[in-house]
Amino acid sequence: MAARTYTARQLVVDAQQVHAGGGVVVNDAGEVVAVLEGPGALRRRAEGELVDLGEGVLAPGWVNAHVHLELTGLEGRVEAGEAFPDWIRALLRERTGLTDSDFEDAVRDGAKRLLVGGTTTVGDVDSTGAATRVLAQHQLRAVVLREVLDLGDAARREELLAQINAPLVSGERLSFGISPHAGYTVSDELLSALGGGGEQPVQVHWNETKEEADWERGLSSAFDGLVMPSPQGTTLERLDRAGLLRRPVSLVHANYPGEVDASFLRERGVSIVHCPGAHAWFGRAPFDASRWMTEGVDVALGTDSLAGNEALDMRLEVAAFREAHPGVGPEQAFEVATRAGARALGMEGRVGELCVGAHADMVLYDCEGPALEALTSGQPQVQRVWVAGGEISLGTGCTP
Ligand SMILES: [Zn+2]
Incomplete structure (x- = not known):
């Protein structure tokens, strides 16, 4: 898998950084290698295949x-x-x-x-x-x-x-x-x-x-x-x-x-x-x-x-x-x-965020309103999940 760039309506990098229309670049080892802060950065610095996830919120998976x-x-x-x-x-x-x-x-x-x-x-x-x-x-x-x-x-x-x-x-x-x-x-x-x-x-x-x-x-x-x-x-x-x-x-x-x-x-x-x-x-x-x-x-x-x-x-x-x-x-x-x-768990910088150097362990949610409010106060609908940049098939069991 070559590098891919994932973009969505809102990108949650971590609790302090939420970008409208930004993206993350994921390398073939399943790690985040760049965070693109908004549409301008996305246009200039996207790499490989551009995966547009549409209206959802892309966020790091829970720990x-x-x-x-x-x-x-x-x-x-x-x-x-x-x-x-x-x-x-x-x-x-x-x-x-x-x-x-x-x-x-x-x-x-x-x-x-x-x-x-x-x-x-x-x-x-x-x-x-x-x-x-x-x-x-x-x-x-x-x-x-x-x-x-x-x-x-x-x-x-x-x-x-x-x-x-x-x-x-x-x-x-x-x-x-x-x-x-x-x-x-x-x-x-x-x-x-x-x-x-x-x-x-x-x-x-x-x-x-x-x-x-x-x-x-x-x-x-x-x-x-x-x-x-x-x-x-x-x-x-x-x-x-x-x-x-x-x-x-x-x-x-x-x-x-x-x-x-x-x-x-x-x-x-x-x-x-x-x-x-x-x-x-x-x-x-x-x-x-x-x-x-x-x-x-x-x-x-x-x-x-x-x-x-x-x-x-x-x-x-x-x-x-x-x-x-x-x-x-x-x-x-x-x-x-x-x-x-x-x-x-001794995993700081590797999981729980989508910073550079973290594993591309990501979740796409379908939810309305400010991203962090929606993710922490209801039961936001999970649409897609990736671990190490590989998408998990949620409907058919989770073993490889
Ligand atoms: Zn216990």
Whole structure:
């Protein structure tokens, strides 16, 4: 494929740059090599075939910073329960008996749902290996976050570390990170073994529930007897001690963060991933986005899994985020659902925007009015999707 120039009525390069009648030049490697700011630049600098997308809005795909695609098959099968441990037990019950091929089908199904809604990059937590196998050959771009938890069991830890250090399948659109599941399921020994080297992004479920916050402080909670004894220090202190806060790090949920100093997170470049749909599904207390955003801590968005949400659609997540936070405008909301996710996953400058050097992961929407308002406040209709400059067939399945 030689270079192509894509133009549309409105071109969204990122949350700060929207051009009427501009275009992007995409090379044969599927990367953006020029941004043309308006019709004049388009006339002078278009290269290769000119692809006129007409009246639509061309924008970077969403970055879904946290999902468990392997659980897509559990849609509607798990209830929130009275306390979080009830949900965990119900989830484990439903997972029992699922085969490798069930998990692989779930990953395929979930990946397709994401693409159809305009998500082109995902941070996907993989506890079974299914996501790694499927996404290595899939059109969706993914950072597969390999989940580890040892519950303090030394034998299990050794086994996990051997798996983690084994060679990985590669894929053009696949990269890897690591996900120590949560403070209450991962020992200090495992954290320090993971922190020893490498630059892979890290993602941890963090203070999703009051039970976890109480556990962290050594108070008794519904977690007693289910997870490890309360540790020395907070989860953040333990991650920091293990050297894991020196990489791209995202903390998922942060619903009960307590008295954490935001500057501690900001200085280490830690991102918070908020999952509005899952938050509502579990009926959590309001998420304090402004606390983080006013202190300069990145907030990104994720869908989490269909075991605790009703859809895998970032259009719904960003709209729900705006609805719950009326002070957040369209630019900020678009940033949160795109580039903030890229930063959370260590993909800054490569996804979540159509700048020079980014992957040409693009979505064409049919929507009215100012582009960023329309993209972040309703459910703009997705017409076409490209990943790495290649168009995805949305109607006939999403595997190559
Ligand atoms: Zn999760």
